[in-house]
Amino acid sequence: TGSSRPQRMLKAVQKNATKGDPQSVISAIDYYCRHKEWAMNVGDEKGLILDSVLTEVNPSMALELGTYCGYSSVRIARLLSPNSKLITVEFNPAFAAIARQIIAYAGLQDKVTIVEGPSADLIPKMKERFGLKSFDFVFLDHWKDRYVPDTKLLEECGLLKKGTVLLADNVICPGAPEYLKYVRNNPRYESRYYKSYLEYTKAEDGLEKSVFLG
Numbered sequence: 001t002g003s004s005r006p007q008r009m010l011k012a013v014q015k016n017a018t019k020g021d022p023q024s025v026i027s028a029i030d031y032y033c034r035h036k037e038w039a040m041n042v043g044d045e046k047g048l049i050l051d052s053v054l055t056e057v058n059p060s061m062a063l064e065l066g067t068y069c070g071y072s073s074v075r076i077a078r079l080l081s082p083n084s085k086l087i088t089v090e091f092n093p094a095f096a097a098i099a100r101q102i103i104a105y106a107g108l109q110d111k112v113t114i115v116e117g118p119s120a121d122l123i124p125k126m127k128e129r130f131g132l133k134s135f136d137f138v139f140l141d142h143w144k145d146r147y148v149p150d151t152k153l154l155e156e157c158g159l160l161k162k163g164t165v166l167l168a169d170n171v172i173c174p175g176a177p178e179y180l181k182y183v184r185n186n187p188r189y190e191s192r193y194y195k196s197y198l199e200y201t202k203a204e205d206g207l208e209k210s211v212f213l214g
């Protein structure tokens, strides 16, 4: 049996990036996925929007749903202030294993905690497990059919506070129509759409930014 796409991505990072340099890890993955083999990272174009929202929010506690190979974990963690943390949830253990190595290669392992398992089971345990009160920032990038139930779960578990920013990937492609309806017609959220492109392609996609109003 041959290597997997995540394994080949890790090899590209080890070959082309500089250990401890997050930007070189990001560039190595973007180069590989644009020129060699497409993969479902948020990518460089939507990544710039993610960067700008992160810089604006400057979260102390960030949550990512959907780690995949750790590309957006590196993008997020590289911009966090000292003592700020990212918790990232990944259902697929093979993806989590690669992500752990890519995050470590970038030198960001002290800022990032990868939690393996279904988000539906892990979200209700977050407070007790990590001794946290709430998240300032949530990046939804796992599975479109989980965006609404997991957002409701975060509300119910008291993990959102007034001003928490939710940023959702793929609201156009593959598409999360129920999520868009949920946050856009909900008085508890102030939403706006950032038009962009599906990673490494010319297809439309975008990010939905929703501020929880409490």
Ligand SMILES: Cc1cc(C(=O)N2CCN(C)CC2)sc1-c1cc(O)c2nc[nH]c(=O)c2c1
Residues within 6 Å of the ligand: 038, 040, 041, 042, 066, 141, 142, 143, 144, 169, 170, 173, 174, 198, 199, 201
């Ligand atoms: C798997 C996949 C295929 C897509 C597509 O339209 N394709 C046509 C164009 N060719 C080139 C690529 C393939 S888009 C997409 C995708 C993209 C993300 O950012 C995702 N993020 C989180 N979780 C997902 O399941 C997720 C899926």
Ligand SMILES: [Mg+2]
Residues within 6 Å of the ligand: 040, 041, 042, 141, 169, 170
């Ligand atoms: Mg995505």
